[in-house]
Amino acid sequence: MISEEINNALPFNIVDRTLIVNFKGNVFISSAEKFNQNTIKTIDLATYDKVIFDFTDIKQYDMFLFVFNKELKEYFYQNNKPLSYRGKNEKISDFFEYLSKLPYSEIKNTKIKQNPVYNLISNLGEITQKLTQDFYLFLKFLGEILKGFAKLFYHIKAIRWSDFRTQLSAVGVSALPISILITFLIGLITAYQGALQLHQFGADLFIADLIGISITRELGPLMVAIIVAGRSGSAFTAEIGTMKVSEEIDALNIMGFNIIDFIVMPRMLAIIVAVPFIVIITNVVGILGGLVASLGTLDITVSSYFNRLQESLFLRDIASGVIKSLFFAFSIGLIGCFRGFQVSGGAESVGRYTTSSVVTSIFHIILIDALFTLLFPLIGL
Amino acid sequence: MFGKPIITVNNLYKSYENVSVLENINFKIYEGEIVCIAGGSGCGKSTLLRQIIGLEEPTSGEIIIGDQYLFPNSEQMKSKIRQKFGVMFQLGGLIASMTLRENIELPLKSFTKLSINQIKEITKIKLTSVGLNNFEDYFPAEISGGMKKRAAIARAMALDPEILFLDEPSSGLDPISSSSLDELIRELNAALHTTMVIITHDLSSIFAIADRVILLDKSVRGILEIGSPKELLLSKNKLVKNFFNRIRNEVNYEK
Numbered sequence: 071m072i073s074e075e076i077n078n079a080l081p082f083n084i085v086d087r088t089l090i091v092n093f094k095g096n097v098f099i100s101s102a103e104k105f106n107q108n109t110i111k112t113i114d115l116a117t118y119d120k121v122i123f124d125f126t127d128i129k130q131y132d133m134f135l136f137v138f139n140k141e142l143k144e145y146f147y148q149n150n151k152p153l154s155y156r157g158k159n160e161k162i163s164d165f166f167e168y169l170s171k172l173p174y175s176e177i178k179n180t181k182i183k184q185n186p187v188y189n190l191i192s193n194l195g196e197i198t199q200k201l202t203q204d205f206y207l208f209l210k211f212l213g214e215i216l217k218g219f220a221k222l223f224y225h226i227k228a229i230r231w232s233d234f235r236t237q238l239s240a241v242g243v244s245a246l247p248i249s250i251l252i253t254f255l256i257g258l259i260t261a262y263q264g265a266l267q268l269h270q271f272g273a274d275l276f277i278a279d280l281i282g283i284s285i286t287r288e289l290g291p292l293m294v295a296i297i298v299a300g301r302s303g304s305a306f307t308a309e310i311g312t313m314k315v316s317e318e319i320d321a322l323n324i325m326g327f328n329i330i331d332f333i334v335m336p337r338m339l340a341i342i343v344a345v346p347f348i349v350i351i352t353n354v355v356g357i358l359g360g361l362v363a364s365l366g367t368l369d370i371t372v373s374s375y376f377n378r379l380q381e382s383l384f385l386r387d388i389a390s391g392v393i394k395s396l397f398f399a400f401s402i403g404l405i406g407c408f409r410g411f412q413v414s415g416g417a418e419s420v421g422r423y424t425t426s427s428v429v430t431s432i433f434h435i436i437l438i439d440a441l442f443t444l445l446f447p448l449i450g451l
Numbered sequence: 452m453f454g455k456p457i458i459t460v461n462n463l464y465k466s467y468e469n470v471s472v473l474e475n476i477n478f479k480i481y482e483g484e485i486v487c488i489a490g491g492s493g494c495g496k497s498t499l500l501r502q503i504i505g506l507e508e509p510t511s512g513e514i515i516i517g518d519q520y521l522f523p524n525s526e527q528m529k530s531k532i533r534q535k536f537g538v539m540f541q542l543g544g545l546i547a548s549m550t551l552r553e554n555i556e557l558p559l560k561s562f563t564k565l566s567i568n569q570i571k572e573i574t575k576i577k578l579t580s581v582g583l584n585n586f587e588d589y590f591p592a593e594i595s596g597g598m599k600k601r602a603a604i605a606r607a608m609a610l611d612p613e614i615l616f617l618d619e620p621s622s623g624l625d626p627i628s629s630s631s632l633d634e635l636i637r638e639l640n641a642a643l644h645t646t647m648v649i650i651t652h653d654l655s656s657i658f659a660i661a662d663r664v665i666l667l668d669k670s671v672r673g674i675l676e677i678g679s680p681k682e683l684l685l686s687k688n689k690l691v692k693n694f695f696n697r698i699r700n701e702v703n704y705e706k
Contacts, residue, residue, distance in 0.1 A: 099573070099611050100534065103564035132611030133643075134565070137572045161644075168642040174579035415592045416547035 080108045089118040089151070097131040097138070105138055111145060121146050126157030135162075136169045204412075211408050218335045228328065233336035241302045241337075242344030246351065249297050253352035256289050257281060257359025265367040274368040278378035281360030283387055290353045291391045292439060295398035298345055299431035303406035306337055307427035310410025311420040319411075338403040345399035346392045353388065390451040394442050401434045453662075454482030456515075457614060457646050458503060463512030465498055472498050474672045476512065478665055482613075485640050485647045487657045490667035490675070491694070496650045497618065499667070503648070504536055504616055505529050516614075534562070537612030537645075541619045543603035545591040551578060551602050552587040558609045577605040580642075581635060597628030601635065608639070614646045615639075621653045633659040654695070666691060 082091045091110060095101075123139065146153050184192070221228050264280045310333060313319050322332060361375050409427035413419045456479040463476035473495045480486050488496050501507040503514060505521050514521040516532050524532070545554050555574045559565055565573070578584055581601040583594075591599055600620055607615055620636070621629035633656050640647055640660075651657060657664055658680050666683060668675040668690050676683055676691050684695055 099559070099563050099565065102566075102569065106564065106566055106569075133573055133576060134569070134611070137569050137576075140572070141569070165642065169576060169580075172576060172579040174575040174584060418548045 080105055080110070082110060082113075084113075084118050087117070087119045089113065089121045090124055090156075091121065091142075092124045092127060093135070094127045096129050097135040099132055099134045102134055102138075105134070110142065115149055115151070119151065121151050121153045122156050123153065123158075124156045125159070125162060128157075128162070131162070131165075133169070136166060139166075207412075208408060211411070212404065214330045215334060215338060215404060215407075218330045218338070221331065221335075228331045229335045229339070230332050231336070233333075234339055237336050237340035238344055240305070241298065241340045242348060245294075245298055245301055245344070245348060248301075249294050249348050249352050250355045252297060253285070253290055253293055253356040254359040256293055257285055257356035257361075258363045260284055260289065261360035261363035262367060265364060269368060274364075274370050275374060275378050276382075277360065277364045277368060277370065278375050279382040281357055281364075282379045282383040285356035285360065286353050286383065286387045286391045288391070288439075290356050291349050291395040291398060292435065294345060294348050294352055294395065295402065295435045296432060298341065298348070298399065299402045299406075299428055299435060302341060303402040303431045304424045304428050306403065306406030307410040307413070307424045308420055310407060311413030311423055314411065314413050315416060315420060334407045337407060338400070341399045341403040342396060345395050345402075349392055349395040350388075353391065386451050390442070390446050393451075394439065397438050397442070398435050401438060402431045405431045405434060453484045456480065457482045457517060458648070459513075459515040460503070461513045461515070463499075463502065463514065464510045465495070465502060465507075466510050471672055473502075473509075473667075476673055478674065478677055480614075480646060480648060482646055483640070483644045485636070485649065485660050485662045487649045487651055487661040487664045488667065489650075489652055489657055489664050489694075491652060491669060494667040494669045495672070496652075496667055500616060500618060500648070500650050504538055505533055534610070535613040536616060537607035537610065537614070538616045539600070539603045539607040539618060539620060541622060543591070543599045545599060545603055545606065547591050550588050550590055551583060551594075551605075554591070554602065555606050555609050558606070562610060573609075577608060578602075580608075580639065581605045582631075595628075597624050597632065600624065600628075600632060604635070604639075608643075608645070611643070612645065614648060617647065617649045619650055619652075621651065621656050626655070629653065629656065630659065636660050666694065668694075 080091060080093065082089060084090070089110075097105065123142075128135070143153055218229070261277055261281050265274075265277055268274055268276055268280070310319070313333070319329060319333075322329060357379065361372065364370055364375060365372070406427050409423040409430070413423045458480040460476050460478050463473060464471070465473040476499065488499060490496050498507070502509045503521075505514075508522055516535060519528070519532055521529060521532055545551075546557070549557065552574055555577050556570055559570045559573060563570075575584075575587075578587060581604055583598060583601055583605065586594060586598065586602075591602065594602070604615075604617070604620070607617075617636070620632055624632065636647060636649070637660055639645060647660075649656075649660065661680050663678060664680055664683055665677050666675045667673065670690065675694075676686055676688055678686070683691055686692065686695075
């Protein structure tokens with residue numbers, strides 16, 4: 071089929087040792103395939119001395135005619151075959167003249183490409199410089215946030231409380247259903263896994279110790295923190311990043327608003343208030359999840375489960391989880407907002423920093439968790 | 452002077468939830484013409500453009516591109532018709548993560564069977580024709596607003612469209628960049644014979660480039676008058692006079 075089309079689009083014949091190439095129909099970028107598959111370059115060069123391009127039958131054309139013509143022209147020039155045209159009307163001549171006058175063949179890349187060793191050293195330097203600068207900016211941002219918190223004691227009205235309510239609802243209330251579902255399932259899974267082991271030793275009742283302590287001290291706060299980092303930390307970065315790209319931040323700055331009080335503090339306060347409450351609620355749900363699995367797999371009753379829980383679970387266990395969650399929330403908010411302010415350029419940068427915000431937050435959550443695991447025994451928690 | 456009609460709009464009506472925006476729109480745009488769709492803010496210029504390029508369906512009426520009906524038509528056919536279009540959106544729409552060269556190569560690589568060399572050659576020609584030679588490897592964020600508009604025109608023209616739609620090309624540009632963009636539009640139209648439909652409310656651009664102007668007005672929810680800029684300037688219609696008054700005042704001020 072294609073070969074038939076090619077023959078129709080670019081037929082040629084040799085008359086008196088002259089190769090005549092007929093350009094037919096529409097010579098468009100979209101019809102490049104049939105022209106590009108021509109067999110002109112396979113013709114024996116000894117069979118002709120000169121070439122004529124016949125443009126008489128061209129219906130319509132675009133830039134492809136110029137580029138294709140140039141390509142073939144170069145081929146014939148290299149092989150010392152003089153080329154002339156037939157049916158090249160004024161319109162085509164003007165078109166060719168306009169395009170050949172453009173200085174495009176002189177394009178040089180103004181971005182100089184260096185050698186690989188130079189690039190390696192230069193990249194290493196750039197990365198180090200960026201990391202140092204990032205760290206400096208992060209400390210500066212942290213300082214600003216702490217100053218914002220200090221204002222709670224001496225200039226409470228500076229903070230935009232109307233936004234605090236919206237943020238509290240978005241970070242807290244909206245995150246509850248998914249947090250409840252996930253911790254319920256985590257409680258259920260932990261109890262099911264633990265039950266199999268405990269049953270072997272006849273220690274069925276100790277499932278309440280296992281669930282109570284693991285959920286309140288570790289799993290509840292950790293799961294909530296990860297969910298909030300994914301939901302709200304990323305949202306902070308995306309929101310602030312988009313505001314930065316659309317110059318909203320600059321506009322607020324110029325109008326004299328303090329960006330930290332106006333944008334960051336409502337979010338920081340909302341996340342710090344919301345997360346401990348979510349943790350307390352999910353602690354209860356996680357323990358209930360454990361109960362459901364225990365009732366199904368072990369020989370215990372609801373009352374024995376709760377009696378044992380009362381004996382084994384202390385306020386310090388719950389407190390340690392809640393205290394930890396406060397620090398998780400602070401770091402998620404801090405990183406989410408900081409990354410938002412790092413956005414520059416366009417949509418692609420917003421996406422990059424949002425991803426970075428979630429990854430950095432989760433890393434810091436685990437890091438803080440590890441530190442507290444080491445620290446709490448020292449202070450008796 | 453111009454060829455056959457390339458865009459025909461017949462009895463077009465457009466309303467959103469019973470609020471009528473455009474009523475009884477009728478016009479023809481001819482091959483090789485530069486037509487400006489002008490009017491004050493909120494008169495429906497961009498709405499009309501969105502109907503013509505097939506992004507939105509008119510409430511009633513017909514749009515004919517060449518000899519094909521754009522509505523009602525299958526998505527497949529619509530996208531085939533749209534291949535005749537190049538559109539430069541108001542904000543340019545250049546892909547930020549790609550260099551200018553990659554931005555222009557993208558449609559050429561995706562929708563044609565050109566060889567690598569032909570793609571390179573065409574990309575170079577396009578960038579040079581909009582005066583951006585030597586900026587091939589720059590990212591959109593690294594160039595000025597005027598250059599971005601030029602690059603967006605180059606990308607809209609990548610596939611050598613029959614009709615080029617430009618949505619407010621001079622918005623956000625200083626008068627010098629704006630007039631050099633006008634010159635570029637004229638030059639490309641003269642050299643490539645591309646039909647151009649330009650949405651604008653910039654009077655100086657209208658006088659610099661338009662062969663004809665379709666003047667829309669909010670009060671009539673449609674076309675106030677169609678004609679060459681000169682004809683419109685001499686119009687007796689009060690609303691048309693109001694629209695052009697600004698430029699007259701500017702001229703008087705200069706005197």
